[in-house]
Amino acid sequence: MTHYPSLHSAPLATRLLAAAGALLAAASVAMAAYAAHAAQGVDASRMHNAALFAFGHGIALATLAARRPRALRTFALSTLLLGTLLFSGSLALAVFAGTRTTLAPIGGMAMIVSWLLIAIDALRH
Numbered sequence: 001m002t003h004y005p006s007l008h009s010a011p012l013a014t015r016l017l018a019a020a021g022a023l024l025a026a027a028s029v030a031m032a033a034y035a036a037h038a039a040q041g042v043d044a045s046r047m048h049n050a051a052l053f054a055f056g057h058g059i060a061l062a063t064l065a066a067r068r069p070r071a072l073r074t075f076a077l078s079t080l081l082l083g084t085l086l087f088s089g090s091l092a093l094a095v096f097a098g099t100r101t102t103l104a105p106i107g108g109m110a111m112i113v114s115w116l117l118i119a120i121d122a123l124r125h
Contacts, residue, residue, distance in 0.1 A: 014065050017077050021061025024084060028055035031092060043095045050091035057084040057111065064118065070125070076117035083110025 010018075028051040035047030057080055065077055086107025093099045 010066070011069055013074055013078075014069050017065035017074070017081065018062050020081050021058040021063070021065060024054045024058030024061065024081075024088075026058075028052070028058060028088075031088070039095060046091040046095050046101070050088040050095075053084060053111070054088040057081075070121060072117060072121045072124070076114045076121060079110050079117070080114035083107045083112075083114055086110060 008015075031047050031051035031054060035044045035051060039047050061077055061081060061084075064073070067073070084107065086103045087110075088107070090099075090101045090103035090107060094101045
């Protein structure tokens with residue numbers, strides 16, 4: 001596992017993915033707090049799920065982005081970010097804006113595909 005001595009020397013795409021992961025993790029803490037203290041019923045459940053997926057995938061993005069970039073991994077991490085935003089964002093928007101959660105399954109599938117691509121990338125190298 002090769003890491004950059006500092007993310008400052010990493011390509012911009014790598015730094016953006018790592019930063020997005022950290023922001024997802026931060027947002028997940030706020031979502032969990034809202035779920036625990038302000039939301040009730042199905043809204044609390046949705047926010048807890050949104051927080052759980054945002055946190056786990058945010059940490060994964062921040063960690064995996066620090067590795068030496070390869071095209072497949074960068075694509076997989078970008079898709080992981082998109083999937084997490086669609087999944088967690090759809091749940092959070094349902095709570096705050098009363099929208100439907102129709103994008104959540106698309107986000108979930110994107111996350112699954114991303115993890116499969118990350119596994120393929122790991123086995124290739």
